[in-house]
Amino acid sequence: MDLSFLATQALSGLASASSLFVIASGLSIVFGVTRIVNFAHGSLYMLGAYAAVTIVPRLLDVSYSPWMFFLGVLASAVAVGLVGVTIEVVLLRRIYRAPELFQLLATFGVVLIVQDVVLKVWGPVDIPGPRAPGLRHGVEILGERFPAYEVFLIVVGPMVLALLWLLMHRTRFGVLVRAATQDREMVGALGVNQALLFTATLFLGAFLAGLGGALQIPRVPASAQMDTAVITEAFVVTVIGGMGSVPGAFLASLIIGQLQAFGILVFPKVTLVLVFLLMAAVLVVKPYGLLGRPAAAGHAVAPEGILSLAHFGRTESLLAALAVAALLAVPLIGDAYTTKVAIEVMVFALAAFSLQFLMGVGGLVSFGHAAYFGIGAYAAGLLATGPLKLPMEAAIPLAPVFAGAGAALFGFFVVRLSGIYLAMLTLAFAQIVHAVCFQWVEVTGGDNGVVGVWPPAWAGNREAYFYVVALPTLAAILFLRRAIYAPFGYTLRAARDSATRADAIGIDVRSHRWLGFTLAGAAAGLAGGLYAFSKGSIDPTMVSIPMSVDFLVMVLVGGIRTVAGPLVGAASFHALKDFFMPLTDFWRLFLGASIIAMVLLFPRGVVGAAEGLRGRMRRRRGPAVARPA
Amino acid sequence: MSLLVVDRLNKRFGGVWAARAVSFSLEAGELLAVIGPNGAGKSTTFGMVGGQVEPDSGAVVLAGEAITGLPSREIWRKGVGRTFQVAQTFVSMTVAENVQMALVSRRGGTRNLVADTRALHREEALALLDGVGMRADADRPVSELAYGDVKRVELAVALAAAPKLLLMDEPTAGMASKERAGLMELTARVARARRIGVLFTEHDMDAVFAHADRILVLVRGEIIAAGTPEEIRRDARVKRAYLGETGTKAALRARREAVAP
Numbered sequence: 083m084d085l086s087f088l089a090t091q092a093l094s095g096l097a098s099a100s101s102l103f104v105i106a107s108g109l110s111i112v113f114g115v116t117r118i119v120n121f122a123h124g125s126l127y128m129l130g131a132y133a134a135v136t137i138v139p140r141l142l143d144v145s146y147s148p149w150m151f152f153l154g155v156l157a158s159a160v161a162v163g164l165v166g167v168t169i170e171v172v173l174l175r176r177i178y179r180a181p182e183l184f185q186l187l188a189t190f191g192v193v194l195i196v197q198d199v200v201l202k203v204w205g206p207v208d209i210p211g212p213r214a215p216g217l218r219h220g221v222e223i224l225g226e227r228f229p230a231y232e233v234f235l236i237v238v239g240p241m242v243l244a245l246l247w248l249l250m251h252r253t254r255f256g257v258l259v260r261a262a263t264q265d266r267e268m269v270g271a272l273g274v275n276q277a278l279l280f281t282a283t284l285f286l287g288a289f290l291a292g293l294g295g296a297l298q299i300p301r302v303p304a305s306a307q308m309d310t311a312v313i314t315e316a317f318v319v320t321v322i323g324g325m326g327s328v329p330g331a332f333l334a335s336l337i338i339g340q341l342q343a344f345g346i347l348v349f350p351k352v353t354l355v356l357v358f359l360l361m362a363a364v365l366v367v368k369p370y371g372l373l374g375r376p377a378a379a380g381h382a383v384a385p386e387g388i389l390s391l392a393h394f395g396r397t398e399s400l401l402a403a404l405a406v407a408a409l410l411a412v413p414l415i416g417d418a419y420t421t422k423v424a425i426e427v428m429v430f431a432l433a434a435f436s437l438q439f440l441m442g443v444g445g446l447v448s449f450g451h452a453a454y455f456g457i458g459a460y461a462a463g464l465l466a467t468g469p470l471k472l473p474m475e476a477a478i479p480l481a482p483v484f485a486g487a488g489a490a491l492f493g494f495f496v497v498r499l500s501g502i503y504l505a506m507l508t509l510a511f512a513q514i515v516h517a518v519c520f521q522w523v524e525v526t527g528g529d530n531g532v533v534g535v536w537p538p539a540w541a542g543n544r545e546a547y548f549y550v551v552a553l554p555t556l557a558a559i560l561f562l563r564r565a566i567y568a569p570f571g572y573t574l575r576a577a578r579d580s581a582t583r584a585d586a587i588g589i590d591v592r593s594h595r596w597l598g599f600t601l602a603g604a605a606a607g608l609a610g611g612l613y614a615f616s617k618g619s620i621d622p623t624m625v626s627i628p629m630s631v632d633f634l635v636m637v638l639v640g641g642i643r644t645v646a647g648p649l650v651g652a653a654s655f656h657a658l659k660d661f662f663m664p665l666t667d668f669w670r671l672f673l674g675a676s677i678i679a680m681v682l683l684f685p686r687g688v689v690g691a692a693e694g695l696r697g698r699m700r701r702r703r704g705p706a707v708a709r710p711a
Numbered sequence: 712m713s714l715l716v717v718d719r720l721n722k723r724f725g726g727v728w729a730a731r732a733v734s735f736s737l738e739a740g741e742l743l744a745v746i747g748p749n750g751a752g753k754s755t756t757f758g759m760v761g762g763q764v765e766p767d768s769g770a771v772v773l774a775g776e777a778i779t780g781l782p783s784r785e786i787w788r789k790g791v792g793r794t795f796q797v798a799q800t801f802v803s804m805t806v807a808e809n810v811q812m813a814l815v816s817r818r819g820g821t822r823n824l825v826a827d828t829r830a831l832h833r834e835e836a837l838a839l840l841d842g843v844g845m846r847a848d849a850d851r852p853v854s855e856l857a858y859g860d861v862k863r864v865e866l867a868v869a870l871a872a873a874p875k876l877l878l879m880d881e882p883t884a885g886m887a888s889k890e891r892a893g894l895m896e897l898t899a900r901v902a903r904a905r906r907i908g909v910l911f912t913e914h915d916m917d918a919v920f921a922h923a924d925r926i927l928v929l930v931r932g933e934i935i936a937a938g939t940p941e942e943i944r945r946d947a948r949v950k951r952a953y954l955g956e957t958g959t960k961a962a963l964r965a966r967r968e969a970v971a972p
Contacts, residue, residue, distance in 0.1 A: 389803045390852065565824045572828045573821040576801045576812050583799035586761075587813040587868065588787040589821055597822065 086224035091343050093223065097232040099339025100239030101294055105312060106319035106331040107246060108290030114263035114326030115283040118174060118185045119502055122192035124313030126162050126288045129196065130295025131304040132204050133158035135211040138299065148216040159293035166288020170281050176682055178280075181386040182502050183447045187638065188681045190631055193309060194674030200306055202668075211299025231300050238297065242290070243332050249286075250328070259283060263326045264375075310627060314513050318357055321506045322364050324374020333372055354517040358510045362495045365507060369499055387442040387578060389643055391567060402646075410552060413545035421544045422616075423660055427653050428555045429613045434636035434648035435559050436605035442642050443571050444598045445578030446496070449505040450512025451606055451633045453492070456625030458485040458607025460519060460526065463535040463620035468525075474537045478554075478611045485607020486600050488515070493599030497592050509627070516625045531621030535614050551612050558605050559649070565601070566645060574598050632659075635677060641686050644693065712775055714739045714908040715876055720759050720769035722752075728932040729755035733769070735927055735937065739875070740906040742899060744919045747929035748953055753912040754796070754880060756929065760910065761793050761878045762786040774875060792869030796881040798861045800853045806864050807849040810836035813871035836871075843867045843897060859890035866898065877902065879911040883918050891915060895922045920944070920965040928953060940966055 109123045138154035169192060177185050217234055220227035250256035258279050262269045270276050295308070302308075319338060323330025338357055345353040370376055394402065412424045437451045461484035465477040472480070492511040499507055519526045526532065536542070541550045565571050577584040577591040584591050614620050623629060632655070640651025663669045684691050713736040722730040729752040737743045745753050758764030760771055762783030771779045778786050787793070801809050814832035815821055840846045843863040848856065853864060862882065869877055882898065883891035895918045902909045913919045919926060919940070926943045928936040930953065936946045943949055944962045 387803075391803075561824075567828060568826050569815045569820050569823040569828050569831065572804070572808070572812060572815070575803055579801040579803050580799040582795065583801065583868075585782070585784050586787060586793045586795075586799070587872070588784045588816045590784055594821060 086226045089224050090226045090228050091347070092340065093228055093236065094232060095339040095343025096239075096336070097235040097339075098342065099335040100235045100237075101298060102315060102319055102339060103239045103332050103335035104242050104297065105291055105294035106316045106323070106335060107242065107328050108287035108294070109316050110320045110323065110326055110328060110331045111246075111259065111290075112283060112287035113320065115259055115266070116174060116178060116280055117266065118178070118189065119182070119317075119325075119506070120174075120287070121186060121189035121313060122169060122196065123287070123291050123316060124309035124311075125193050125196035126166060126291035127295040127312050127316075128200065128304070128306070128308040129165060130158050130162045130292030131211070131298055131302075131308060132200060132209070132295075133161050133292065134296035134299045135209045135304045136204075137161075138296075139212050142212055142215070146215055148214060151212070151214045155293065155296040158296040159289045162292025162295070163285045163289035166284045166291075167281055169288075170284035173678060174284065175277065175280070180681065180685065182505065183386065183441070183634070183642075184638075184681045184685060186449065186505065187631070187634060188678050191674040191677035191681070193313075194670040194677070197306060197309065198668050198671035198674075204304070204306075206306065208303040208305040210303040213300045217300075235297065239332070239335070242293075243328070246328050255279075255282060314509070315357070317506055318361050318510060320371075321503065321510075322361050322371055324368075324371030325502070327371065327373040327375075330371055330373030352517070352521070354521075355514050358514045361510055362507065365503060366495055366498055369503060387445055387642055388566070388575065388645060391645065393567075406556065410549075413548045418544050421548050423657060425544070425548055425551050425616050426613070426660075427656050428551050429609045429616065430633075430636060430656050431649045431652040432555045432558055432612075433606050433609040434633050434640070434652040435562055436602040436609070437633045438637050438640075438642065438645075438648040439562050439566065439571075439605070440599065440602040441637060442645075442648075443566055443578070444574040444595060444602075446595060446599065447501075447505045448496075448508040448599075448602075448630075449634070450508040450510070450515075450627075450630050451602075452625050452627070452629035453508075453512035453515040454485040454489050454603035454606040455610040455613070455629065455633070456512075456515055456519065456622075457488045457603075458482060458610025459614040459620050459624045460610075461485065461607070462611035463532055463614040464525065466615075467532050467534050474541065474550075474615055478608070478615065481611025481614075482604040482608040485610065486604030488607075489603020490596070490600040493596050493603065496599060497595040509630070512625065512627070512630055516622055516627075519622045519625050527621075529622060531619055533619040535620060536618050537615050547616060551616065554608060554612065558608055562601075562605060563645060570594070570598075635673075635680075638680060638685075641691070641693075643686055713737060714741075714774055715760070715910065716770075716772040717756075717760065718770040718772070720756065720771070721767045722755050722759060722764065722932075723767060728752075730759065730766070731932040733929070733932070733934055735934065737876070737908045737910055739908050740903050741924045742902060742909045742911070742922055744923035744926045745910065745912045745929055746914075746916075746919055746926060746953065750931075751929040752932040753929055755932075757878060757880050757910070757912060761791065787872060790872065790875040791878060792872055792874035792876070793878040794862070794865045794869050794880065794882055796884050798858070798865045800861060800865060800868070802852075802854045804853060805850050806840065806845060806853050806856070807833065807836050809853055809864055810839050810867050810871055813868045817872045839867045839871055840864075842870065842901065859886045859894065862886060862890075862894055863897070866894070866901075870901065873905075874907060877907055877909045877911075879909060881912055881914060883913065883915050888917075891918055892921075898922070916962055917965040920962040921968065 105127055109120060112118065112120050134155055137158050138151060141150040141154040144150065173188060173192065177188055214231055217231040219230050221230050221233060250260055258269065258274055262279060319331055319334045323334035341356055341360060342353050345356045349356065364372060409424065413421045416424070433455050437448060440446045440448050458481035462477045462481040465472040465480055466474060496504060496507050520528060537547055537550065541547045573589055573594050577589060577594060581591050610624065636651040636655045637648045638651065639655050640647030640649065662672065666672060686694065715737040717733060717735050720730050720733040733756055745756060747753055755764055759766045762781050762785065765780050770777055773789055773791065776789065778789055801812060808829065811828065811832050814835055815828065837846055837849055840849055843866050845860060845863050845867060848860065853861060856864065883894055886894065898909060899922045901907065923940055925938065926940055927934055928943060928949050935952060936943055936949050
């Protein structure tokens with residue numbers, strides 16, 4: 083490793099830092115003003131790249147000059163900016179006051195829709211872009227050739243930073259953006275047209291995402307996987323820099339660019355892990371990021387989660403017993419396919435229930451619950467197929483142990499944070515697990531995973547395996563339910579309702595949350611282990627973001643304010659998915675639209691909506707009875 | 712030995728002294744009020760005694776034991792109950808459950824995974840609620856109560872650990888005037904009966920002069936006067952800095968009404 087090599091490595095680190103900054107600054111500005119973490123920011127970046135590979139070649143046909151190239155890039159960014167405006171007007175405007183979880187999910191709905199739209203419009207094949215005229219050569223740096231376009235990119239970052247600084251400090255719009263970032267309520271109280279401000283902010287944020295995407299086309303082809311890859315990196319940058327802080331995003335981009343450029347030399351497989359470890363370390367020392375500040379305290383909102391612990395009356399107990407009996411009878415009366423679906427429903431019900439334990443009871447919105455499900459699945463699968471060749475009877479009980487250990491490790495950091503930072507950190511940890519499963523090919527089989535995770539002969543047929551799943555899942559669900567009503571669950575709820583009060587009656591909030599996180603992780607791990615043996619294989623989709631989102635949707639479909647909701651949610655969501663997915667090429671579009679519709683129409687879920695209806699009917703009936711004759 | 716001894720507490724936020732050489736002591740069964748204009752450092756002083764704010768220097772001694780800088784949950788275990796300016800309760804629980812939680816925590820049972828919480832220490836919780844006149848509302852959700860009643864529940868929660876010292880940050884803030892007098896009378900009665908020391912801050916001078924045994928006046932982080940309500944009312948510096956002429960009259964009237972019947 084000589085000096086010139088290190089220099090070019092540092093320069094390419096600077097170039098990727100620049101690109102990352104352009105994208106992340108948009109995300110940060112949008113968050114600062116709207117307080118929404120826009121998952122769809124990565125989709126806007128992808129749209130920027132696709133727009134550019136469509137527009138730029140046409141312009142270059144007209145006249146082959148650098149000006150045309152950059153005109154095309156800017157036009158793409160403006161087009162994406164307009165898409166951002168549409169998203170704001172149609173969706174975001176309606177959910178500014180919704181809980182964070184709903185906002186995250188709604189913007190993830192946009193991600194799903196855009197993915198299918200991109201596939202439909204541009205097809206599944208990657209589209210390479212043209213190289214920039216005038217910047218196709220290489221420049222000599224200490225004897226090494228370095229692409230001129232990368233040098234140009236290095237300049238773009240500071241240029242965008244300077245322009246943003248001017249915009250923020252020299253224009254009325256910029257002043258309002260900064261004011262709203264500090265105290266949104268106050269800006270509203272001063273009579274500023276918030277709708278216009280928010281729409282304009284979304285345009286700026288989407289423009290920057292589109293610009294970031296469009297600038298990439300000479301380096302990487304436009305592809306349908308660009309969105310999720312970039313969004314996690316952009317999240318990490320904004321979280322490390324401090325959400326809402328543009329200079330913070332710049333600083334964090336520089337650090338991450340260099341970390342990746344040099345990390346790849348030392349640990350070629352785990353650069354992503356290094357980045358996430360940096361994020362975890364920063365958040366523990368500075369919980370609001372390097373240059374971030376805690377937001378002004380808004381108006382108090384009721385905690386999102388289980389608000390009243392209704393105990394089962396006789397009717398409910400009877401209904402629950404009937405449901406369990408009907409479930410247990412499925413293999414006896416149903417066909418093989420129904421039995422397979424029922425097995426999956428039970429597995430997902432346990433996973434969703436454990437997530438509800440975390441969110442509805444503990445108030446900890448985990449955006450990466452698939453991590454613990456996945457650790458359980460991989461632990462069980464690898465113990466059974468790896469060098470140990472453990473039998474299923476030993477592998478499945480070890481799944482929750484491994485998942486619980488993983489949750490304990492990650493949870494140690496997670497419980498130090500709250501709100502959106504907590505959600506981001508859980509997401510980051512899930513991505514670490516995903517990266518390990520994906521990249522550690524020798525052990526995990528990488529993208530293909532590992533096959534041959536089969537139960538022993540006695541549990542080989544579906545009917546027998548059904549009962550292998552039914553017993554532990556029912557037991558675990560009953561146990562978790564019991565814990566919700568027990569002092570431990572009450573303590574978690576107390577800490578969620580008022581951490582100040584909990585602390586003032588001697589409760590160590592952090593250690594209880596940590597135990598709760600571990601317990602929920604272990605339960606999800608048990609579900610994962612059971613799932614692995616039902617599929618006969620393990621693969622990285624079990625640890626992916628879409629899996630985490632599925633769990634969240636199950637909880638929301640059922641209703642986050644009810645104890646039993648997630649079970650109903652898991653059953654209805656999985657059954658629907660299983661039914662519709664083979665019928666349509668647009669499953670993601672359909673799912674995304676459903677998530678958005680649900681957030682807008684039924685924020686309290688199916689069970690919540692049913693309870694609301696019952697309450698309304700009771701109230702309507704109530705006075706009629708009480709009225710004197 | 713005094714129940715609480717606060718010795719030369721200092722706290723700076725940037726260039727501002729929120730508390731400067733604050734010293735005082737409090738006896739068992741005594742009500743000590745801390746008054747002063749906004750930003751005088753009342754809440755900071757309070758936070759340093761209760762464990763929410765760490766002092767830069769100085770000492771807090773409770774019944775002979777130094778508790779300076781301990782986290783508030785540890786301070787609670789040493790016998791300090793606390794209420795907040797904006798009542799802090801567990802809004803998803805019933806009145807009784809709020810008190811039961813404090814009792815569960817006191818007995819170290821918060822990690823129990825199987826017991827039915829509603830049945831734990833229920834009689835004891837009802838007795839505590841009885842003491843603050845809230846027994847009849849035990850099974851209502853705390854979120855349904857009027858604010859004055861929430862404050863009573865908070866007092867019952869604070870009393871659940873059989874504290875030696877009660878810290879009350881503006882106990883009557885946000886309440887209707889009739890409710891205020893009731894809550895302060897209740898507090899004074901309970902404190903004197905159980906020999907609990909009460910340290911409270913208050914903006915309502917009626918409440919302060921009617922019930923406090925002694926008063927500390929804090930201005931810009933420093934104690935400018937300390938004494939009985941009578942002495943404070945007459946103190947010229949306090950008049951200038953805080954009470955003003957009309958305030959002094961109101962104080963006199965409040966004292967008369969409290970002493971006369």
